[in-house]
Amino acid sequence: MSRLRRIAVKAVTSVVVIVAAASVTFFAQLAVPGDRANTLMNLQTGQDKKWSVDELAPLNERFGFDDPVIVQYLDYVTGLFHGDLGTSYTQKRPVTEVIGGQLLPSLTLTGAALLVAWALALGITLLTVKRGRFLTSLGTTWEALTASLPHYWVGVVLLVVFAVQLRVFPIIGGTSALGTVLPVLTLAIPLAGFLGQVTRDEFEQVLQQPFVTTARTRGMSDLGVRVQHVLRHAILPAITLSGWALGALVSGAVIAENIFGRPGIGQVLVTAVNTRDLPTVSGIVLVVAAIYVVANLLVDLAYAIVDPRLRAA
Amino acid sequence: MKARTAAVLAAAVLATASLSACGSDPAAGGGTPKAGGTIVYGHVQEPPCIFGGWIQQAYISRQVLDGLVTLAEDGTVKPWLATKWAVSPDGLKYTFTLKDGVKFTDGTPVDAEAVAWNFDYWENKGGNSTAKVSIDPYYKAAKAIDASTVEIEFNTPFPPFLTLATQGYFGIQSPTAFKSRTEKENCEKPIGSGGFTVKEWKHGEEVVLAKNPGYTSWPATAKHEGPAIVDEVRWKFVADGVSRYASLSTGESHVVYEVPTVNWKDAQSRYQTIRYITPGKPVSFYINTRTGPFTDAAVRKAFAYGADRKSAVEAGFHGVIPYEGNPAVSQATPGYNAEVAKAYAYDPAKANQLLDEAGWTQRNADKVRTKDGKPLTIKLVYGSGFIFTQEGATVLQVLQEQWKQIGFDIKLIPATQAELWGGKYTDPSTFDATPSYWTSPAPSILWIVWRPSTTEKPNGSNRSFYNNETLSAVIQQANSEPDATKANDLYGQAQKIIQDDAAGIGLYTQNSTYAVAQNLKNVWLEKSQGEPVFSDAYFTG
Numbered sequence: 001m002s003r004l005r006r007i008a009v010k011a012v013t014s015v016v017v018i019v020a021a022a023s024v025t026f027f028a029q030l031a032v033p034g035d036r037a038n039t040l041m042n043l044q045t046g047q048d049k050k051w052s053v054d055e056l057a058p059l060n061e062r063f064g065f066d067d068p069v070i071v072q073y074l075d076y077v078t079g080l081f082h083g084d085l086g087t088s089y090t091q092k093r094p095v096t097e098v099i100g101g102q103l104l105p106s107l108t109l110t111g112a113a114l115l116v117a118w119a120l121a122l123g124i125t126l127l128t129v130k131r132g133r134f135l136t137s138l139g140t141t142w143e144a145l146t147a148s149l150p151h152y153w154v155g156v157v158l159l160v161v162f163a164v165q166l167r168v169f170p171i172i173g174g175t176s177a178l179g180t181v182l183p184v185l186t187l188a189i190p191l192a193g194f195l196g197q198v199t200r201d202e203f204e205q206v207l208q209q210p211f212v213t214t215a216r217t218r219g220m221s222d223l224g225v226r227v228q229h230v231l232r233h234a235i236l237p238a239i240t241l242s243g244w245a246l247g248a249l250v251s252g253a254v255i256a257e258n259i260f261g262r263p264g265i266g267q268v269l270v271t272a273v274n275t276r277d278l279p280t281v282s283g284i285v286l287v288v289a290a291i292y293v294v295a296n297l298l299v300d301l302a303y304a305i306v307d308p309r310l311r312a313a
Numbered sequence: 314m315k316a317r318t319a320a321v322l323a324a325a326v327l328a329t330a331s332l333s334a335c336g337s338d339p340a341a342g343g344g345t346p347k348a349g350g351t352i353v354y355g356h357v358q359e360p361p362c363i364f365g366g367w368i369q370q371a372y373i374s375r376q377v378l379d380g381l382v383t384l385a386e387d388g389t390v391k392p393w394l395a396t397k398w399a400v401s402p403d404g405l406k407y408t409f410t411l412k413d414g415v416k417f418t419d420g421t422p423v424d425a426e427a428v429a430w431n432f433d434y435w436e437n438k439g440g441n442s443t444a445k446v447s448i449d450p451y452y453k454a455a456k457a458i459d460a461s462t463v464e465i466e467f468n469t470p471f472p473p474f475l476t477l478a479t480q481g482y483f484g485i486q487s488p489t490a491f492k493s494r495t496e497k498e499n500c501e502k503p504i505g506s507g508g509f510t511v512k513e514w515k516h517g518e519e520v521v522l523a524k525n526p527g528y529t530s531w532p533a534t535a536k537h538e539g540p541a542i543v544d545e546v547r548w549k550f551v552a553d554g555v556s557r558y559a560s561l562s563t564g565e566s567h568v569v570y571e572v573p574t575v576n577w578k579d580a581q582s583r584y585q586t587i588r589y590i591t592p593g594k595p596v597s598f599y600i601n602t603r604t605g606p607f608t609d610a611a612v613r614k615a616f617a618y619g620a621d622r623k624s625a626v627e628a629g630f631h632g633v634i635p636y637e638g639n640p641a642v643s644q645a646t647p648g649y650n651a652e653v654a655k656a657y658a659y660d661p662a663k664a665n666q667l668l669d670e671a672g673w674t675q676r677n678a679d680k681v682r683t684k685d686g687k688p689l690t691i692k693l694v695y696g697s698g699f700i701f702t703q704e705g706a707t708v709l710q711v712l713q714e715q716w717k718q719i720g721f722d723i724k725l726i727p728a729t730q731a732e733l734w735g736g737k738y739t740d741p742s743t744f745d746a747t748p749s750y751w752t753s754p755a756p757s758i759l760w761i762v763w764r765p766s767t768t769e770k771p772n773g774s775n776r777s778f779y780n781n782e783t784l785s786a787v788i789q790q791a792n793s794e795p796d797a798t799k800a801n802d803l804y805g806q807a808q809k810i811i812q813d814d815a816a817g818i819g820l821y822t823q824n825s826t827y828a829v830a831q832n833l834k835n836v837w838l839e840k841s842q843g844e845p846v847f848s849d850a851y852f853t854g
């Protein structure tokens with residue numbers, strides 16, 4: 001019973017969090033200076049002027065910009081519960097469609113980036129923690145360096161080396177498998193450095209725990225100790241951070257998308273913010289919020305798997 | 314800053330790579346033509362709809378929609394959907410004869426009814442506000458005389474009409490398709506009679522254009538007769554300049570738009586390059602003449618004299634983009650007054666003298682000039698990242714330093730697209746100077762920008778808030794003058810009035826640059842706005 005209740009409470013809070021995120025975005029955008037109808041007219045004409053009330057009247061009427069804010073908000077929230085995110089002011093199609101077409105490339109990019117980052121981080125940690133002075137400092141230097149690299153720099157360097165000089169990967173490969181490699185690495189390399197730093201600290205401490213010595217005295221191999229005993233403890237902080245990282249990657253993917261001419265919601269979000277396309281911005285924030293919520297549920301699950309103590313609770 | 318360093322680094326690596334690449338001489342036309350193939354074109358911005366009043370939309374709608382007339386290299390108007398036209402003696406009626414047997418790609422005939430419907434849609438139904446403002450307030454009505462004759466009527470003679478109608482905004486769409494389909498379908502796949510149709514729009518990535526095999530209505534300026542030679546054009550959106558240009562070197566694209574200026578020399582040695590200087594209003598400052606220090610013409614002139622705009626532009630853009638001293642129209646515009654452009658060459662002594670005479674004689678602790686205790690502070694608002702690239706912003710920073718020497722305190726205020734388009738900086742109290750451009754193939758652009766703003770008829774485009782009745786009268790006279798030489802003379806006078814009063818201050822021309830792979834021939838730019846034309850292009854063996 002208590003288990004069902006826990007799940008129900010989680011589900012309800014998740015929905016509340018998502019609707020709250022969409023609502024905050026809705027009001028935040030209304031608070032931004034500048035008139036939506038005016039922006040739309042300028043977008044349609046490529047100008048930056050102030051339009052007269054008469055010129056703006058048809059747009060205000062059509063999108064209900066003149067309605068009281070509370071009416072606009074209630075319309076929006078009612079739509080949300082019907083699965084209707086509204087219609088994009090600029091693209092004239094439903095927001096669900098605008099986002100739907102871009103969501104898969106974004107999830108592929110961020111999901112793959114997270115996996116690759118984990119693989120890189122774990123590999124380097126297992127191979128270099130407490131492995132003699134040279135290897136250890138090589139590992140820490142690599143992590144400190146990559147963790148601080150800006151995405152744009154990583155992307156351009158990868159582009160010049162692997163696409164222009166070596167011609168291994170395409171530059172503007174869109175969503176093809178080959179074309180996805182460089183964008184994934186662009187996001188994964190800095191994240192791997194970051195995850196690696198966190199894991200390494202923990203790994204070093206755990207290696208000094210009495211149970212490690214016990215395991216070793218039982219004649220367990222070094223690799224066995226590292227993988228079966230130490231890693232289990234050491235990856236907990238990195239798992240916690242992964243929930244945050246997945247959400248951050250979704251919204252941060254815009255740089256990789258920009259460099260490699262790749263579709264994705266990051267790019268759509270930037271354009272929508274610039275053009276005051278309120279339904280699209282709110283829709284994307286809602287989706288990103290949902291991804292955060294799901295990611296955090298997954299983190300809870302992963303915790304339970306890795307740490308048996310949590311299963312009893 | 315980091316992004317810039319990386320871009321420069323990448324540019325250096327790319328340039329080194331080019332040394333090892335074989336360099337053959339660029340040539341237009343020639344080679345053994347090969348039918349078919351797909352052109353990959355790297356564009357920058359993705360518009361919200363294929364068709365509309367923004368130049369980003371004109372670029373792409375030009376591929377799909379034909380116009381009534383087109384502009385030749387020498388600036389004369391040539392036939393397209395209209396084979397000939399006549400102007401009534403009073404200059405009020407234009408009668409166009411349409412080409413026989415042309416059909417939209419949905420099968421609807423391109424007849425007089427269709428053309429008249431399009432004019433009504435632009436002018437009265439909000440269909441295209443740039444087409445509208447181009448011929449406002451002269452336009453009266455369009456009507457079909459018979460199936461192949463359409464008449465466009467004006468309230469007052471307006472000779473620039475023909476030239477203006479060559480812009481992509483005046484692309485003719487099928488009324489049948491427009492009326493029977495959803496707004497989304499019209500936005501994504503407008504139906505015209507052009508050389509290509511929209512096959513698919515992969516949002517965020519590319520628009521795939523397919524050849525229209527039944528194409529019969531190429532313009533008089535076309536480089537071959539018949540349907541497009543290639544099968545498809547993949548119109549890709551690659552926002553990043555480094556990767557856009559690099560994609561040409563790996564053969565992933567055949568044509569790229571907006572070659573980064575640091576790469577221009579390299580591009581010239583490796584590819585066919587096209588540079589197009591946009592006619593119309595150049596990138597020049599609107600100067601707020603209603604409130605603040607610039608209400609005094611002497612201060613405006615001191616501002617113009619006070620910085621070496623020419624050198625800053627040449628250095629900032631690596632010599633690729635020309636300086637433009639004429640704030641009213643660019644050097645590519647008919648009726649351009651070259652004398653006017655020479656005014657206000659860099660002269661700090663003169664600037665100091667003007668400011669002294671205007672009473673800005675004191676200096677505060679920061680060496681900023683003051684008058685009645687108020688500092689000479691100028692709010693300079695610029696569109697960051699969309700009107701001004703990083704290079705453009707650097708030019709402004711260089712100028713800011715020089716203006717500081719003569720006692721101006723320039724506050725550079727970068728504005729986002731959302732702020733600028735949302736109207737945050739439209740009130741006179743929010744800025745003193747703001748640079749912007751407006752492309753147009755005719756000097757009648759002066760009327761759009763400088764028409765006095767009145768309570769009854771506000772003109773939001775007059776961002777200098779400059780109401781000058783003499784100027785207004787001269788431009789109106791020019792707009793209705795049937796003799797081109799006399800009209801240009803009047804337009805020249807208008808430019809002089811604007812420059813003499815420093816109601817605007819020149820900076821540089823708006824340019825479009827293209828690089829084309831060696832094995833792709835006959836890619837050309839139409840004259841009115843520099844839209845690329847792909848229907849004549851072919852690959853060589």
